[in-house]
Amino acid sequence: MYRPDEIDRAIVDARVAEFRDQVARRLSGELDEDHFKPLRLKNGLYLQLHAYMLRVAIPYGVLSAEQLRMLADVARRYDRGYGHFTTRQNIQFNWVKLEEAPDLLADLARVGLHAIQTSGNCVRNITSDPYAGAAADEVVDPRPWAELLRQWSTLHPEFSYLPRKFKIAITGAPVDRAAIRFHDIGLELRRLEGRLGLKVYVGGGMGRTPMLGACIRDFLPAEEFLSYCEAILRVYNRHGRRDNIHKARIKILVQALGAEQFAAEVEREHAHLKGQGIDAPWGEVERIAAHFTDPPFTLGLPDDFRVDALDPGLERWVARQVMRHRVPGYRIVNVSLKPPGGIPGDASAEQMEAIAELADAYSFGEVRVTHAQNLVLPHVRAIDIPAVYRALMQVGLAEANLDLASDIICCPGLDYCTLANARSIPVAQALADRLRPIEAELGELKIKVSGCINACGHHHAGHIGILGVDRKGTENYQLLLGGSGAEDASLAQILGPGFTAEGVVEAVARVVDVYRRERAAGERFLDTYRRLGPAPFREAVYG
Amino acid sequence: MKLLTGNRVRTGDVVWWAGDRWSTRLAEAVGLEPAEGERLLAEQAAHEQVNDLALVDAEPRPGGGWRPVHIRERIRAYGPTVRPDLAREGENWR
Ligand code: HEM
Ligand code: SF4
Numbered sequence: 001m002y003r004p005d006e007i008d009r010a011i012v013d014a015r016v017a018e019f020r021d022q023v024a025r026r027l028s029g030e031l032d033e034d035h036f037k038p039l040r041l042k043n044g045l046y047l048q049l050h051a052y053m054l055r056v057a058i059p060y061g062v063l064s065a066e067q068l069r070m071l072a073d074v075a076r077r078y079d080r081g082y083g084h085f086t087t088r089q090n091i092q093f094n095w096v097k098l099e100e101a102p103d104l105l106a107d108l109a110r111v112g113l114h115a116i117q118t119s120g121n122c123v124r125n126i127t128s129d130p131y132a133g134a135a136a137d138e139v140v141d142p143r144p145w146a147e148l149l150r151q152w153s154t155l156h157p158e159f160s161y162l163p164r165k166f167k168i169a170i171t172g173a174p175v176d177r178a179a180i181r182f183h184d185i186g187l188e189l190r191r192l193e194g195r196l197g198l199k200v201y202v203g204g205g206m207g208r209t210p211m212l213g214a215c216i217r218d219f220l221p222a223e224e225f226l227s228y229c230e231a232i233l234r235v236y237n238r239h240g241r242r243d244n245i246h247k248a249r250i251k252i253l254v255q256a257l258g259a260e261q262f263a264a265e266v267e268r269e270h271a272h273l274k275g276q277g278i279d280a281p282w283g284e285v286e287r288i289a290a291h292f293t294d295p296p297f298t299l300g301l302p303d304d305f306r307v308d309a310l311d312p313g314l315e316r317w318v319a320r321q322v323m324r325h326r327v328p329g330y331r332i333v334n335v336s337l338k339p340p341g342g343i344p345g346d347a348s349a350e351q352m353e354a355i356a357e358l359a360d361a362y363s364f365g366e367v368r369v370t371h372a373q374n375l376v377l378p379h380v381r382a383i384d385i386p387a388v389y390r391a392l393m394q395v396g397l398a399e400a401n402l403d404l405a406s407d408i409i410c411c412p413g414l415d416y417c418t419l420a421n422a423r424s425i426p427v428a429q430a431l432a433d434r435l436r437p438i439e440a441e442l443g444e445l446k447i448k449v450s451g452c453i454n455a456c457g458h459h460h461a462g463h464i465g466i467l468g469v470d471r472k473g474t475e476n477y478q479l480l481l482g483g484s485g486a487e488d489a490s491l492a493q494i495l496g497p498g499f500t501a502e503g504v505v506e507a508v509a510r511v512v513d514v515y516r517r518e519r520a521a522g523e524r525f526l527d528t529y530r531r532l533g534p535a536p537f538r539e540a541v542y543g
Numbered sequence: 544m545k546l547l548t549g550n551r552v553r554t555g556d557v558v559w560w561a562g563d564r565w566s567t568r569l570a571e572a573v574g575l576e577p578a579e580g581e582r583l584l585a586e587q588a589a590h591e592q593v594n595d596l597a598l599v600d601a602e603p604r605p606g607g608g609w610r611p612v613h614i615r616e617r618i619r620a621y622g623p624t625v626r627p628d629l630a631r632e633g634e635n636w637r
Binding site for chain 1: 550552553594595612613614615619622623624625626629
């Protein structure tokens with residue numbers, strides 16, 4: 001795992017001290033809100049419906065057990081005993097008091113965590129594959145590259161006032177677990193004839209104008225990747241629409257210029273930047289990569305374990321939550337944060353502590369956060385799987401629903417968020433309850449719910465997406481079908497007029513019935529939808 | 544009628560104008576005529592103790608007290624509807 005060095009620590013400590021002073025001046029009346037608000041946003045502190053919300057960065061979704069324990073501690077001491085893991089692999093605390101925020105940040109800093117660049121028009125937290133360094137299908141470990149991006153983008157003076165926020169995701173596997181085509185820059189590490197390089201997508205995003213990223217480079221040599229990213233940001237910084245917040249994201253620029261011309265601009269800028277020492281020297285790449293060498297795996301362990309035939313719960317959980325590891329004798333364990341009746345992505349302080357314990361005992365002290373708002377123990381010995389299952393049972397986290405209908409991605413919506421039009425969590429809960437009895441039979445079905453057009457709940461990327469809208473002051477929901485955030489990325493399309501909360505649950509049930517009736521052997525919901533198109537689904541819902 | 548509301552700078556708590564002070568309880572809010580509300584809003588904005596000041600529409604509840612017209616304000620008064628365990632005592636988001 002990456003360990004923060006003196007430079008990282010100095011940056012974070014200096015920021016905590018600076019923010020402490022700014023908060024003191026706000027509280028004494030020396031600073032008014034107009035001047036203070038941009039300062040607090042630079043430190044991830046938003047004002048939401050009920051309180052301040054603090055967004056803490058989890059670089060590429062990797063947490064140590066120690067860090068997770070600190071998050072639990074913070075939840076208990078400064079919040080109401082829980083936190084919310086987000087689709088960008090971060091965590092949000094919902095009940096922070098301004099007067100306590102500096103102490104909170106100082107506590108986080110003790111374990112190398114912070115909220116820098118979790119808000120505002122800068123390069124946000126770099127996201128990645130939660131199975132990095134563990135996945136059996138991994139071609140290249142993305143973590144050193146994500147860390148390079150993190151160091152390069154941290155407090156980068158040229159990119160601190162971009163036209164709008166900027167999100168980068170990087171993966172190193174053919175199966176996309178990081179939704180790279182929905183990011184401003186999406187990177188896929190690959191090998192070609194023994195050389196290391198990246199496929200570069202640009203201009204993807206959700207929000208009011210959802211778009212899939214366009215590929216502007218099929219194979220960028222790895223040695224040049226920072227200067228190339230810098231070239232992309234320069235072109236964006238120069239030409240992005242600062243005059244209109246709704247047109248300021250890079251996706252709008254890429255669309256306006258066309259991917260080809262945008263790529264040509266980037267190439268021109270890159271030709272100019274290439275020789276200027278922006279790219280990390282190879283020795284530095286290797287130094288960073290050394291942080292991500294394997295934990296001390298035991299080789300030659302039995303690659304199997306006895307699933308007790310008397311425990312069908314364990315068997316079901318293993319089939320759903322446990323993935324192959326690239327090292328024989330190990331497994332990747334997915335921990336669902338979508339228990340029945342729960343709030344997607346929420347974890348209590350006790351649950352965080354329990355997972356930190358498990359990470360220490362069984363996974364070399366490592367935990368990952370997924371963009372689907374679940375957690376991962378990346379390196380568990382196969383023979384320990386039954387013990388991990390039993391421990392998760394005890395804290396209510398042994399749900400076997402990965403990628404099933406009740407594994408819903410959901411934003412905070414009108415229960416917490418000032419920008420929301422409608423609640424999203426109760427709709428997700430009602431859908432999960434309705435579909436849970438048949439979810440195993442339905443197979444992979446990704447449902448995603450957002451409380452407004454900003455699309456924090458990824459509804460455009462849902463096999464089934466739900467968008468909360470305001471209809472004359474009441475909550476209303478649109479139904480979208482056919483999206484995907486994975487390697488077969490696509491944008492979901494609106495099916496027809498909106499519904500009440502109860503109505504949209506009923507509509508989803510009908511959509512699912514069409515799938516059960518029409519599916520061919522081996523087809524997921526998404527495959528059936530793609531084969532048939534919207535007509536039969538529309539007929540079932542509105543007919 | 545209108546209610547004057549916002550979030551306390553120091554804590555972020557939701558507060559309601561209670562005639563001579565801010566209260567965290569909607570039950571203590573006072574109904575305001577629009578012109579009076581605007582005047583108070585401007586006055587309080589200058590004090591810089593409460594953020595996101597807003598005048599919101601409300602109707603009297605049959606048993607006394609106020610019911611904000613928009614669900615957003617009722618949720619602000621109550622807390623997240625999905626966490627009744629954290630709700631402000633005596634409030635009702637419906
Ligand atoms: C509660 C406070 C939040 C606020 C004020 C907020 C605000 C926004 C806004 C304004 C956008 C649209 C950006 C644009 O299109 O230019 C956005 C997008 C997004 N947010 Fe949030 N958000 C919040 C919470 C969350 C949470 C909890 C998650 C994860 C569950 C999240 C993840 C995202 C993602 C993935 C996008 C879309 C990707 C993109 O195109 O940028 N946000 N958010
Ligand atoms: S999608 Fe809208 S309602 Fe949901 S968290 Fe984002 S801004 Fe808030």
